[in-house]
Every structure is written in C-alpha cells, then in structure tokens.
C-alpha cells in the first residue's frame with residue numbers, strides 16, 4: 026500500500042526543517058511527510074564538538090522536540106532510509122519496503138564525512154549523532170589527539186579536547202582554512218593557535234599507521250606522532266546517489282536551478298546535497314554551510330508551493346570558535362580581489378579583513394577575535410553594498426595598525 030502526501034522531504038536537518046516550516050506557514054492544509062534514517066528530532070551538527078567536549082548536554086543539540094512535528098501536522102518518518110525514488114511515478118521506497126507517494130519532493134539529504142580506509146576504532150569522523158556518541162567516550166580518556174584536515178570539524182574538535190591533551194593538526198595545504206580565508210588571515214590564525222598549544226604540521230599527510238597501545242602515525246615529512254585518537258576531517262561527500270539512480274542531473278551535488286529545482290520539475294534539492302550557484306563568482310558550488318541549507322530549504326519550499334521565488338545564489342559563511350578564538354569567513358575572501366582593507370590589533374588579537382571588488386562593493390570578510398558583526402558583513406555582501414568605510418572596521422577602538430592594500 027502507498028501512502029500519499031502533497032509534499033515529501035528527505036532529510037530532517039537544516040534544509041529539510043526550514044522547508045517544513047515554510048510549507049506549513051504558507052499552506053495549512055497540505056499533507057507533508059519528512060523522512061530521515063536517523064531516529065531523532067532535528068539537532069545541530071554544528072554544536073556536536075561542544076557536546077563531545079562536555080560543554081553541553083545531549084539535549085542542548087536539539088533544535089526541535091518530537092512534539093514539533095505533531096504541532097505542525099507533519100508526519101515524521103524517522104529511522105527509515107529512502108532506498109529509491111521514481112520521479113515519473115512520484116513515488117519513493119523505504120528500506121522496510123513501504124512506498125510513499127508525493128506531488129512534490131525535496132531532496133535535503135546532506136552529505137557524509139569523507140573517510141580514510143583505516144580499520145581502527147581510534148579513528149573517527151564526525152557527521153552524525155552516532156559519530157558524536159562514539160567520540161564522547163574516546164575524548165574522556167585521551168592524552169593525545171591528532172586531526173587530519175583543517176576545517177569545520179577538525180579544529181573545533183581539537184579545541185574542545187582537554188587542556189592537558191597534546192594536540193596535533195596535519196594539513197595537506199601550506200596554510201589552514203585555505204578554502205575560506207586569505208593567506209594573511211591563515212598566518213594570523215596559525216600564530217594564535219600555535220601559541221595556544223596546537224602543533225600544526227603543514228604540507229603533510231599520514232603515510233603509515235601502526236596500532237599499538239596508541240596509534241603510531243608516520244607523517245610524510247618523516248616525523249612520528251603517537252596519538253590516542255585520530256580525527257578525520259577530510260571534507261564531505263554529498264549524498265547524491267538517490268538522485269543519480271533516479272536519472273536526475275548530478276555533478277558533485279544534485280544540480281539545481283535558481284528555483285532550487287532539479288532536472289525534474291517536481292523534485293527539488295537544497296543544502297549540502299545540492300549544487301547551485303555561488304552569489305559572488307556565479308560558479309556552480311556546494312557551500313556546505315548551515316545558512317545556505319536554510320536559505321535553499323526555504324526557497325525550494327516556496328517554489329514547491331507554486332510561489333515563484335528566485336534564489337540569488339549562496340555565500341560562504343563559516344562562523345566558529347576555535348581554541349577560544351572567534352573566527353568568521355563570509356563570502357569571497359581571496360587575494361585576487363580589487364582591494365583588501367585590513368585592521369589588525371596585535372594586543373587584542375582582533376582582526377578584520379574586508380574584500381572589495383572593483384566597484385568598492387564588499388564581496389567577503391575575514392574576522393578574527395570577534396564575530397558579532399559577521400551578520401552585518403553577510404548583509405553587505407548579499408545586497409552588493411559599497412563598503413561604508415573605515416569606521417565600520419575599526420569602531421571606536423584605537424587599533425595598532427590599519428593597512429590599505431590595493432591589488433592591481
């Protein structure tokens with residue numbers, strides 16, 4: 026027997042949840058189902074390092090309670106994986122054999138952590154709550170921790186390890202956060218993190234591993250690290266197999282147009298699984314951040330409702346805290362822009378680097394030390410605003426140095 030719904034969403038996280046909220050806000054009568062193979066209400070993946078480090082309880086991760094779905098009149102189908110979708114028949118099949126019909130479908134299936142072919146319980150990725158539960162146990166006993174790959178998983182996790190633990194970061198690149206910050210910001214950050222006790226091994230990789238009482242990791246440059254835990258932070262792989270098997274257009278992600286619609290008019294995609302357009306570069310991209318997932322989830326839902334709504338493109342938006350230092354990277358933050366305006370206070374550690382295009386419009390911002398104004402920069406970038414001026418950068422504080430660079 027097939028159960029039928031007006032709207033079905035696969036994925037109960039940032040994109041899926043925002044879609045549910047938007048659908049219900051605009052249509053009180055539609056039948057809606059949300060499916061996820063994880064058997065719990067939506068939670069924040071972003072906060073899992075805080076949970077693992079013992080700074081918040083498991084409940085602190087929850088974004089909504091089970092009652093949320095009931096109150097919204099949405100059918101939750103949790104603990105069930107979707108194994109096939111058939112866009113032509115407007116139907117999908119669950120792992121237990123049940124079939125669900127839909128008028129419009131949203132793929133908000135996110136991504137999986139990229140892993141390494143290593144068979145040891147001491148090597149972990151972090152993406153799902155089950156990964157977090159495993160890490161909670163390992164974190165309590167470790168004296169040394171190593172992360173490979175510098176990003177949103179490795180650095181926050183390392184910074185939540187106990188103060189006594191020895192911490193190592195192995196990165197292939199010649200600088201950390203190379204995809205989201207410019208070289209100068211990387212240098213400032215590396216300096217601050219090193220002072221906080223992080224050992225950074227750049228342009229390096231693990232070439233050999235032996236498991237004894239600890240993991241013995243041999244690095245490309247010859248050094249050996251003995252560690253209790255290896256965190257694998259090598260990025261993510263978008264969940265596109267359902268879409269690909271259904272004949273939808275895919276590249277790195279499920280390809281979407283400016284309405285977040287896939288190559289089938291009744292199937293939409295949003296979030297880490299979807300490949301849309303970058304607002305600044307116009308290139309096809311998967312941003313892999315929470316804000317983009319929320320924006321695309323909302324946009325997809327509006328279009329699924331028949332409310333024509335064009336998504337203007339996604340922005341990089343990484344705001345995090347590592348080793349007690351606030352770090353934000355918003356928009357396009359690389360050296361090849363027309364101008365970079367920079368303010369850096371060596372005493373407070375507060376740094377602002379604002380990236381402008383040839384029309385003096387803000388295209389990106391790297392912030393270190395304080396990130397409260399990250400939203401403001403997001404706003405300036407997404408409205409293609411001209412930079413309001415130096416005062417925004419420096420506020421009322423007396424900064425040691427204000428530099429102006431003109432890249433010709």
Ligand SMILES: Cc1cc2nc3c(=O)[nH]c(=O)nc-3n(C[C@H](O)[C@H](O)[C@H](O)COP(=O)(O)OP(=O)(O)OC[C@H]3O[C@@H](n4cnc5c(N)ncnc54)[C@H](O)[C@@H]3O)c2cc1C
Pocket residue numbers: 035036037038039040041060061062063070071072073074105106107108133134135136151152153177178264267295296297298313314315316318342343344345
């Ligand atoms: C440790 C960590 C820290 C992060 N920190 C930040 C940060 O500081 N800032 C930031 O912006 N972003 C951060 N991110 C990234 C952010 O969490 C993601 O961008 C966001 O979760 C994407 O949301 P999504 O809804 O697209 O997909 P996901 O959150 O990946 O959710 C997809 C859901 O789909 C379900 N699913 C997949 N396939 C199926 C199937 N076949 N059947 C049923 N269910 C399925 C999955 O179980 C999952 O629950 C972090 C991520 C991690 C892991």
